[in-house]
Amino acid sequence: MPAAGGQVSDGPRASRVVGTVLRCYPARWRRRHGEEAAELAALLIRDGTPAGSIAWSYLAGAAREWLTPRPVRRLSTVACALLVAACSLGVSAGLLASAAPARAASTSQARGHTPGRAHCRPGSPEPVPGVTPAVSRPQVIIWEAGHGRSC
């Protein structure tokens, strides 16, 4: 590999070994340091540093690079976690909000409860006094006395 300061004395084999090891780094690292790292290796080999020790150093560096969490990755993980938490909170709040009128309806109907009669009649046009019908809200399953009924 031609170096800035001259030819590499250890030949192309050393450059190939170092080049192979440099491919172990993440692409982001290679874009940033790849060319410079190859040139640095060539200069060090020219100065008499064994190619094996350079390759080993780069290999250890590549392992560290993969294993060390990046701040951006950490930030995005935190952002994702916050987003998921916010979404689940929103869904829970929505479910609670839609469950409350349905529960109220169930309670008010239970006052005039007739055994064997369904509390909820899907599609029933009868308005329940004091309860706003949950139009376009998620379907809620009310469990009562061990039987699930869909309203």
Next chain:
Amino acid sequence: MTVSGRDGKAGQDVLRRVGEASVLILISLADGPKHGYALIQDIKELAGVELGPGTLYGALDRLERLGLIDALPADDRRHPYRITAPGAAALRVHLDSLERVSAAGRLRLRLGGI
């Protein structure tokens, strides 16, 4: 990051956990910008430590992330690095801390008569 103190009391020693290679790089950059090869040569002369290139780039990335050094525009394919103001302050704090520990160690050796 609080590295503004010159005496090491006001500032926190942020270099305590970054490793010897990072401290040596900061010391080497203290007298002017250098690229990777020049850093390795300088550190070899300065401290007798032969820094591996993998260690060098790892330390450079870490120092850059901490804002202690800056990469200058590439000169040919080489990126020179320079120490930043927070980097210089952190180095001062760290060297002061090392000096205090060194002085205490020497004093204890004298007191112990060794």
